[in-house]
Amino acid sequence: MRDIKILDTPLNTQSCHDAVEDPAAGGIVVFVGLVRNQTKSRQVVRLAFESYVPMALKEMDKIADSLYEKWGILHVCIHHRIGVLDIGDIPVVIALSTPHRQAAFEACQYAIDTLKETVPIWKKEIFKDGAVWVSAHP
Amino acid sequence: MRDIKILDTPLNTQSCHDAVEDPAAGGIVVFVGLVRNQTKSRQVVRLAFESYVPMALKEMDKIADSLYEKWGILHVCIHHRIGVLDIGDIPVVIALSTPHRQAAFEACQYAIDTLKETVPIWKKEIFKDGAVWVSAHP
Amino acid sequence: MKINLIAFGIAKEIINTPECILEVTNPCSIGSLKQILMEKYEEFQKIQSIKFAINEDYQEDHFLLKEGDEVVIIPPVSGG
């Protein structure tokens, strides 16, 4: 089962966890991204995420394909939120289950690393005195 | 904050996740162990866990010490369940938060690997036609 | 020929619209389009890397555009 969504409402860690449960699973690894209160020691007020949604879903689907092929996962749930997020809010949850735990850690790390490289989602950091699109400038 | 417990009641992934939230956290990694329906292709009916509780808590505390020292984690929650568990039940949840995600993955994997090596908890696999203490025999 | 240009993130701010129609000479590769944009909007030269997607897939510099293509400018992504 793959449950891949881009949502403009708060994400729920528990429901992502529940989505990947399976009697053959020995372990579930969940990665939860959080909005930090600072970046390079500059105070962040909030974040704004936007996405090219149809392509983002397609790229997330490619990540899921790799998870099944390379790590033999049982199920995966990737939820990414867009819109305006406050400190402590959850922009992304990736949960996956595998028969053995080592594969779950590796697969989950691959999933978030690849998501950050290939999925067309953009984050704008909003400071008290301005805003920047993350990663846009060297 | 460290939240280390051995419980004889069902574990809750969400509450372990919530226990490690922090405005300075960039990521949370949660590992959830599950009771699988088979081991080496033999059908498991249920599991029974027992623990030398005071020492198990002490060993889990040593693991937490390492997580703070080696990976600079912000918070950790380790809950292990004892008693009789059915297929799909959760024997262990480890949740931890860090400023950057790479450390969270490494630290969480270290925590579960070390728990399985050092913490005095024993698992008996109950089959239709017998039962064995896991790892007792080569 | 005309292509539909769609922009997200900082690219949307640079071209100052999420979507526009651009007139280019035929044939036009993605590589050529990138040059055109760099000249028309100097700020693109400051961006670390710009990719392009046609039909929801990344395409490389040698990819040839055709009349009416929907070309999406993908500045460096930063999800997660």
Next chain:
Amino acid sequence: MKINLIAFGIAKEIINTPECILEVTNPCSIGSLKQILMEKYEEFQKIQSIKFAINEDYQEDHFLLKEGDEVVIIPPVSGG
């Protein structure tokens, strides 16, 4: 001297009780205790490895026991 022996998991099944008092000659190291148990209960020889804890800490073979110590037999752990 007398020591209190506490057993968990398969060790509890081998000595057939979770707790008992054992009379050993003084001095007695953990290494010696292990030998005594191996001889008294042959099944311990089939166990992959046995460790011992005194005061909730693992101790090595050279550790010397004293009267009244609580010695916990730790067969291979399998939590998680």
